[in-house]
Each structure stands twice: as C-alpha cells, then as structure tokens.
Amino acid sequence: MAKKLTAQADDFSAWYNEVIAKAELADNAPTRGCMVIRPYGFALWENMVAELDRMFKDTGHVNAYFPLLIPDSFFQKEAEHVEGFSPECAVVTHGGGKKLEENLMVRPTSETIIADMYARWIQSYRDLPLLINQWANVFRWELRPRAFLRTTEFLWQEGHTAHATAEEAEEETLRILDIYRSFAEDYMAIPVLYGPKTDAEKFPGALQTYAIEGMMKDGKALQMGTSHNLGQNFSRAFNIDFQTRDGSREYVYQTSWGMSTRTVGAIIMAHGDDRGLVLPPRLAPHQVVVIPIAKSDEEKTVVREAVDRLLESLEGVRVKVDDREQFGLGWKFTEWETKGVPLRVELGPRDIASGQAVVVRRDTGEKEFVPLESLGGRVGDLLETVQRDMFQRALTFRESRSLEIQERDSFVTAANGDGGFIHAHWCGDPACEAAIKEETRNTIRCVPMHWDAVSGACAYCGGPSERMVAYAQAY
C-alpha cells in the first residue's frame, strides 16, 4: 500500500493495472488471458448484479440456465454468427477420457443453444413473449487481455427473448437499452451516449445492435452494454416457429442483450483518480468506512461504544468498521482511499467528547464535522450527494472532451488527437467508415438516438448525411 500509484496523466494504462492490484479487485490467473475476481471486486460486481437483476425482473424477465458447452454444429447454422465467433472459441475435444464424436465449444454467447430449446418450448402465440435472462460465464479467446475490459473468460448476463411480432422485438430491444442507460447513469454514475451501431459494428447475426457508450478519463470510449434485435435470423436457422392467433405459422422475432464484468472496468476508469478508485455509493461494497481512533484501553472502550451507537444510526447503510490493530491510521486512510469507499467516518475520544465525528468524502476530499446525533441522516444525504456529483462530474468531463466538427482537416486532426467524442456527420457509407478507422483509429461508437436529427455533410467525404454520429477511439 505504501508505494504511490502512477499518475493517470503519466500513464493511464499503468495506473489502471496498479489500481486493480492495489485495490484488490482482481489478479491475473494462471490460465492465460483469464483473471481472478477477488472478493472486493466481486462484491462490487454482486451489487451490480443485484440491481440489474431487479430491473430485469421488474420488467417481466425470468432467469434460467443453459449449458456451457455447445455442439459445434449449432454454430454452423447461422452464417454470420459462426464467422464471428468460431475463431474465438475454446474447443473441448475430449471428455470422460475419450475423444468426442463432435467437438463442443465453450460458449462465447448462447444464442444457438437457446434457440434450439426455444424451438422445443414455443408452439403457439400463447407461449410468447418468452423473456429469459441468464447469468453466466462466457469464453472468447483474447490476444491482448486486460483485466475486466478484455478477458478470455468473463461473467455477464445474456437476455434472450422471443416475440410474436417484429414491433414487439424492437420494443424489447429498446426497453433493455433504456434499462442499460438507466443502470449506467443512475447506478454507475456514468453518462452514456446510446443508439444503434453501424452495420460494421453490429453483433454477428443481428439485424440491429444498440449500445451504450461511456467516456473514460483518458478520453477513450467504452462500450458498456449492447441490445440486439435479431429479427428472424436465428428463428429461421433453428426453426422456431409458432401458431399465430389466426392459425398460420410464423417464425418468432428475437432479441438478445448483455452486460458484463467489463462494466467494472468502466467504473474504475470513469471515476478513479490518482489516489485510486472512486466508487459510486449505490454500488460500493462499503458505502462508509468507520475508523475508530483510540490508544489506551480506556479510550478503546469509549470509542467502541460510540461506534456501536453510530452503527445503529446507520442501519441500511453498508458500513465497514476498520478496527484492525496492526495498521496505523495513515495506512488505513490510504487503503480505503485506494479502494474508493465513498465516505470515511473518523471517531476518536476528542470527537466523542465534543459530540461529533469527522466525515470525509472520497470524491472531493471535503471534510466536515457532523454532530453524532444527526450522523445517520447526514451520511444518507451525503451518499446521495456524492452519487449525484459523480454523475455530474463525469458528464462535465465528457462534455469538455466532446467536439462537434464539420470539416475534414479538423476532423482528422481531432480524431488523431488525445481522445474524446467527436460529433460529426457521416454519409452512411461503410467504405468511408472503414477509411476513417484506418486513418484515425476512430470508430463510430453509435448513432445517438437522443440527438436531434439534423442533416448535413459527411465530415470525411462531404457526402449528404441525415444525422450526426459519435466517433471515438475505443477500448
């Protein structure tokens, strides 16, 4: 804990790796490309899972579990899908001591095996909509792994729904996109751009992919969740048809959508500072750390009693009391700063004598003296304030790193610069998109739906454009 973190401004990537290690979020695993999610990192993920799961259930979704290993032949049934995922798969060729007749792929995503089951379960319009989510581990071979951002194995949820009409499938795709937006903004405190991806960036097998895109503190974009309208691509391939109300048969319309442990990386990079993590209160494993300050046995007794009363007043708040004797105060302050706990409460004999405690905000470093009798209420208020301020600060940062550009030279210069979102017109031509990527490493992150549609000229080729898109360098 003693050694300082590399400054973000000096080497953001080194800072990222160091903060993950020092905050004990994750560790490199002995399995290549994989990470171990350590208890502190997992507690953060658990809080995210709990909130997202509640949001899915509140909108009528249920959870289920499908097999990890998918027969190779299943992938072959949807052409874009096999092309997109087969090269990334881990392949099981032996089991139970024997060579298998058919190879099994460790799931990179579960559209195919779920489609096979849906074909059995769905007979009639009465069976629709089918709104299933799965929390699972998935595997995609990564050449350049980064903890949370790109790991060969990661944890995620994958929703898979089936509907009687194209309209309902599109509604569902957008409903989930809005859940993702709301989760990112209201819980992760990260403002996002949201809207459809271009064809070049869509999910293999989807009609249309929608995404939420956040900005990290190095000015790069991070895709934080995707919602796909699959149309009838998989239902045709897997023969998922149903009897309609009027007695005819039709293929179902499907969606799939996912958010993963990558979001932990988003929280680290959107809020962290040179002293470590800064966690949004709604998701932080510990919302408050209480540090008792006492030397003599007599002081310890007094402080312990005051801490007990304080804990009662903080019911419903996730509180950690750090009364470890083997560490000094400075060590503890640094540790919990590194771990990004939103509020630190210090309580010593002098504080108790004057009927107050010291409360320190992690996000601003602001310190205040709070009367003990009003501490419960003040902590609750402060947690909400910190949550709101973190979102506002991230929004202000994003706006400060967003440029609207109309003209080619400025566009290329900015796109080759030090990051940020570029709002610019695009003609819609994939060739233009590819040339921009080649020249500037910028990709179209999404076509923000929440921006007004204004026509103009493509910033790169000058061709006619119906609306602006958001460019950025991305993780």
Add this chain to the structure above:
Amino acid sequence: MAKKLTAQADDFSAWYNEVIAKAELADNAPTRGCMVIRPYGFALWENMVAELDRMFKDTGHVNAYFPLLIPDSFFQKEAEHVEGFSPECAVVTHGGGKKLEENLMVRPTSETIIADMYARWIQSYRDLPLLINQWANVFRWELRPRAFLRTTEFLWQEGHTAHATAEEAEEETLRILDIYRSFAEDYMAIPVLYGPKTDAEKFPGALQTYAIEGMMKDGKALQMGTSHNLGQNFSRAFNIDFQTRDGSREYVYQTSWGMSTRTVGAIIMAHGDDRGLVLPPRLAPHQVVVIPIAKSDEEKTVVREAVDRLLESLEGVRVKVDDREQFGLGWKFTEWETKGVPLRVELGPRDIASGQAVVVRRDTGEKEFVPLESLGGRVGDLLETVQRDMFQRALTFRESRSLEIQERDSFVTAANGDGGFIHAHWCGDPACEAAIKEETRNTIRCVPMHWDAVSGACAYCGGPSERMVAYAQAY
C-alpha cells in the same frame, strides 16, 4: 398437463422424470449429459442460493470468482486429486483457432487453481483465515445422467478456506457442516443424518469428508452437501506457506465444501407426491397462488378489486396471481399442484360477498374458509405451519424407514430390501465395507455424529465396533 403422473409406488424413477418435465423445472439439453434449468426450477435454485449465501456471509465468508479452465499440470500436483478427477474431465485442447501447448481442464472442482492463488495471496498469519466462497458451474463427465442428481454440468457453491492451525480448519469444516444441516432442515424441510464419511467415500485429497444425508421417498439416501477438512494436502502440493506469529514458516490448513443443484433433486424426491411437487414455503418461487374466479365482466371487476386488496395484505409474501383467461379452473388447479405451490387462494364473487376466501394447502389438501380481513395473518401462519409439518412428515417417514440391526442375516436381508437407513455397527475395516457394498449395494452414508457412541459388534463380520454407522442404498 392433462395426463396424470405415474404413481410413485409404481415407478419412482418415471415419476421423477415426469414431474420435472410437467412442473417445468428442467429439460434435457442438446449437450450430452447436460440439462437446461428452466425458469421455474431456476427460481427455486435462486431462493436456495440467496439463503445459503446469506448464511455464508453471516459467518464471515466472502465471494470471489476463479477461472473455469484449469491447466492440466495443476491436477498432477495432488496425487489423489488427479486420480479422482482426471477421468471425469472435459478437456479443452484448442483455443483461438490453435492447438494449445497445455491442455485445459473444465473445472470439476477448483481446489488446485484456488490453491495456486492462495500461495500468492497468503504471506503471514495476518492474512488468515481466508474465507472465500465461489458460486460456479462445474463439469464432471457422467455416464448415467439424471436431471439435478447427476448432470455433466451442474451449478454449485464451493467454499475454500485457509487457516493457521489444524484446529481452526476442523472448526470451519464443522461450522459449514452445521450450516448445511440447518439449511437442509430449516429451509429444505429435510431431516439429515450428518457426520464423517468413511475413507472409501471421502473427497480425493481430503483428510476427512463430512456429509449431510437425506432420505428420499423411495427409501434411498441422497448426499446433499459435503464439507472437507483438507489438512495440508493441497498447501504442501502448492506451497501455500505463511509466517507464523513466532516467525517460523508453516503450511496453511485448508477446507473446502460444496452444495449443488443436486439439492433441487432432493426437494423433489423428499416431498413430492403423486400429484407433483410439494415445495417448502421458505424456498418456493411462489408461496401462494391466487386464482380469481369470475365469468362476467362485472364479476371480473369485483374480483380484481378484491385481489388487489388481498395482495396488499400479503406484502412480503411471494404471490402469483393466475388470471390467465385461456385456461379453466381445473387446469389451473392441476398446474399449480404439479408445481407444488404451498397455498392456493381461490376468490370468487360468492366468496367476496360472504367476506371470505378459500385457502387450500398443497401438502395436505386441507381447505379452509378464511375471513378476508384476517387473510394476511392466516396465510403467514399457514406458511410456517406447512414448513414445519413438511419437516415433521419427512422425519416421520425417515424414522419409519430406519432399522437398527445387530445381526448379519437380518442385516443382509434388510440391506437387500426396499431401501431405508440401516443403523448398524461397523468394525472400521474397509474390506468389510467393500464386501457389504458388493453384496447389498449399501454404502456407509456417514458416521452420524449426533448419535450416542455405543460400542458393539460389526453387523457383518462381528468384529468390535465403537459406534454405529448409517447404511443405505444411495443415489
């Protein structure tokens, strides 16, 4: 739903498969030996996970996540472990389009990869105890798969702890055994025998395995959870040593323990009857199903308002309202009986007029008229009564199928009979144990710790014995 289930007495195994299908708990997967856990079955598992997870956290455990794929060389480090698990493993030989330099095993259990991490994390006695649990999917090749009981892939939790002394590791092993016992008895409503396994039945790599054993309605025993004292077997193999308080170095003492989706099978088989599932209220996805009875639009309005008021009075209870129009009453009654919902509340215009509702218990079929104003309280009481009665009924059944036997001929006859626990003396000789298994298919399920230690003579060989053990045919 129309076709009746096979009677348990006619063919228990057929009944089991049918009830899983009809109650929509699970389905066979296209991947050999695997199942799909359907939403209703998964909701039951989710409730079990929530309670167990709370019990682990209340005793100081935290969750983490370790990789699915384990390098082959890790298995080779602990001799008994590799012998026990290697033949059952699914093996990844290719990844990212290439043959791997070292094969990766899909985890059958995670002692080895976790031991590798613990060797990095544990330096000093200050790092101990380390109390980590993981919720995960695991893979063990099964030749004769049965849904929930033996599937190639299953879901479970695996706890892995490290301690400074042998005593602490033994305490932890027993603490967890008691959590498992309490979970089985207080939540699953299944009485269990608990105690150490014999050496022949212990976990590969453990010093000592403890288990909880329940009795199913066909008289067979089901192992429902195991807690292992690993001693220093893995810490020596993986070099997990630490600096003690007095400055010397020592290997840590470890435990591991697991409970899996197999427990869903236990609930099915310990409580189900010829009409389907009977779920314990504390774990049931729906504790109460409300069935509105109305024909005319006017009646529907009246009933709907009454249902709304009723739902308010049932706050905190997991309630499902079945107001589907396409199904008749008989169909709905049968469906929810099959699905084992503990209480059914029927509410029609006549009931409302007389200020009451009909409440029917799934476990006994008892019907009572409950005044609407006291329905909330009565439902709460009934749920507790059903929970308690289910446990008592399972206990009475187990006692009726348990025999204490002293003498060889009676022992062999009973052991070859139609199931049940046999309480008998055992000399402690593995050869005797093996001969009994060969002759009667009975195994020693455990050496119940809660039975008084009384010496006697081995029921099979007549040799001296210090205490009785529990024999049974087992799943």
